[in-house]
Amino acid sequence: MSSSSSPAPSYAAVLRTRYACRTFGAALMGRLSYGMISLSLVLAIKEATDSYVVAGTVMALFGLTSVLLSPARAGLIDRHGPRRALLPMATAYALLLTALALASSWPGAPGALLGVLAVAAGACTPPLGPVMRTLWSDLVPDWRLLQRAYSLDTVAEELLFVTGPLLVGLLVRVAPSVGLAVSAALVLTGSLALVSSPAVRVRSGREKAPAGPAPSQGPVSGVRAAPSLRLLRGAPGLRQAIAVSAAVGMCLGAFDLLVIAFADAHEEPGAVAWMLAALSAGSAIGGLVHGAIPWRASNRLRLAFLAAALGLPLAAAGLSSRPHVLIVWAALGGLFVAPAITTAYVIADECAGPATRTRAGAWVNTAFNAGSAGATAATGLLVGRLPLPLCFTLAAAPVVLSAATALHRSRRLTLDTAAPIGLGRERRSDSDAEPQPSVSG
Structure with missing residues (x-):
């Protein structure tokens, strides 16, 4: 899309861009899981072990693993493309969260088991945010719209981390572990919808570019x-x-x-x-x-x-x-x-x-x-x-x-x-x- 033929720069113009709503909506669905996971995990582990120490330790292990391995997971996306790398990560992550939900639904569940599952889940956390921001660069090649796209993405993510805990507050009335199960369903569904987007198919066609530093x-x-x-x-x-x-x-x-x-x-x-x-x-x-x-x-x-x-x-x-x-x-x-x-x-x-x-x-x-x-x-x-x-x-x-x-x-x-x-x-x-x-x- 050339700047001369692009729509006037506005947030509405960003969303009117071809495939933007479909792709962005799918990414937001999966990223809502990240707004829920911290509170869901703490509440579920506390309910299972009756220990804030264990709950805090498990949460710290999950967060530390997820954060430290984030560049490595993103590197896999760059190397193999979202369609080949993102879906296996999301599937493994969802299965491990489901296992955590099942394990934490048993009173007296071993803290060591919960910790191992949390570390494994953290290692597989799919980088939906970085993937979506990369896709914005392809969806909105017009520089007049790209800043608006990034601003919209950041604001939406901010709202997800407000909405997520509120949703957990409703789900906890059923059972603390339900929040983990819903988080698993959201991230898997969102990732499936994201990789099926035509924007991702176009992006995957560009992944043959040699890895390494950009010319700049x-x-x-x-x-x-x-x-x-x-x-x-x-x-x-x-x-x-x-x-x-x-x-x-x-x-x-x-x-x-x-x-x-x-x-x-x-x-x-x-x-x-x-x-x-x-x-x-x-x-x-x-x-x-x-x-x-x-x-x-x-x-x-x-x-x-x-x-x-x-x-x-x-x-x-x-x-x-x-x-x-x-x-x-x-x-x-x-x-x-x-x-x-x-x-x-x-x-x-x-x-x-x-x-x-x-x-x-x-x-x-x-x-x-x-x-x-x-x-x-x-x-x-x-x-x-x-x-x-x-x-x-x-x-x-x-x-x-x-x-x-x-x-x-x-x-x-x-x-x-x-x-x-x-x-x-x-x-x-x-x-x-x-x-x-x-x-x-």
Whole structure:
């Protein structure tokens, strides 16, 4: 689709793109499973073992395995295509979740068995998010629409992680393990629908491109290095996106725990839901607005400013006198969450060639999740030992520092070569050669 013949840039135009609704809907169905799995797993394991320690350990094993192996699973998608690699992962993942549901439905189930099943399931988690973002690059080759597509994807994912726990709250009335079974059904059904989409068939036809760094990634030392390492070494823009994504994850992971401590300190535990809801609502609004603005600044420069704009309000939130003040700060900071994540994914897409695009997005996703998990654990050690305002400042420090580093590096880049919306390159038709990224690569 050339830019001259494409529809006017809008979210409706994104959804009117051929195969977009079918493909995006299938991916969202499968990704709803990820919004449910954490709470479902904890509740089911707690019911089976009557131990929060076992439930927390099993959940940690599942999350750690899933996060650490995410780039490897994405590499399989890049190497073999979604149709050949995604479906076996989704099938194995669904079967293992079903086994977990059955095992956890027995009172007194061995914790070791539950842990082994959780680790195996985490290792097979299908990378539906990175796959969908890769497909957006093919579905929407017009640079005027791609940013809107990524913003829509990020906002929708944010809403899934709000809807998922609510759905689990309804299912738990039947039995705690039912949430695991429904998660298995969702991910398998969504993955089946996704790989049957004509968009995936077109994508699979392009998987014959040789693996390795994209032409835009420059010379790479050590030709025997793993593909993921070659990708990281040759793409400074991708390294920036990964660093900022990890910092955003750290900030948000710590914030989730700090608002609980803040509400307890003010004896208003009911305010926690409002604080987190304000953050999510701000993120959804900010993501939609960000995707609709024709940015002229480069992605890397814009990512730096978005990261700083996210961190500063959340640091100031620690100085709030009352919970309702913190809710306002959370909403302000939330305005920049989805835009920052969206921009990081756009940069990852720019820095990757056709054979590494899924893997590049998976690195950004992995960095976010790893940062969130690590910061949550670290914050748990700091709360009660340090004043809460200082804890909020420390939580925001990584994202502000990452912004400063990114801004320093971006000053060496020229802005006049950026595409009108800041995607850093103009997308051409599928028959054209892969374009070289300019300011964001």
